[in-house]
Amino acid sequence: AQSVTQPDIHITVSEGASLELRCNYSYGATPYLFWYVQSPGQGLQLLLKYFSGDTLVQGIKGFEAEFKRSQSSFNLRKPSVHWSDAAEYFCAVGAEKYSGGGADGLTFGKGTHLIIQP
């Protein structure tokens, strides 16, 4: 079965510092990988996704992620964080888990809570 691990439950970063959020996945074939952000009291918004091609993916709000097959990782990065980046971040993998027809849902990690220090 596919799974996603986000090793860090909480991360605290100073405003203006760089950020890296870790994500490791387990899946037998090439996965479809996503990063979502959830602001307090809000739904989830897609930051970026990977499904093939260039392993460095650019997303919205200045985020990027790198797919490393050898490490089964899809880490999220940002060179300089802003106070507005404080949120919950979820890594997810999409695959044909339930129906085989690509219509199934996503498997999410447990999330990383990002705290920004002034």
Add this chain to the structure above:
Amino acid sequence: NAGVTQTPKFRVLKTGQSMTLLCAQDMNHEYMYWYRQDPGMGLRLIHYSVGEGTTAKGEVPDGYNVSRLKKQNFLLGLESAAPSQTSVYFCASRGGQLAVVEQFFGPGTRLTVL
């Protein structure tokens, strides 16, 4: 274009009561999903639908029923609520068949079962 909307936003139930959560999307998406989010657990798939009139079980379907009578609506029902169903419920929709196509999420429904 409202995207994905959920009704209600908040609800408190007593054990054994029933209720229905409504999800509506105006993007003409075929695929719709119900997830629950619990602290430290991420989101887990309850049920999903690949089109009008179809539903399927996800990872944690027990205690829930769903219906997709209209393409734009996906209902999640709790017939006899239990405290273990206290959670935040998210609906999502997707426009394409491939797993890579983005899912759009609603704002969530916070349900407390006493």
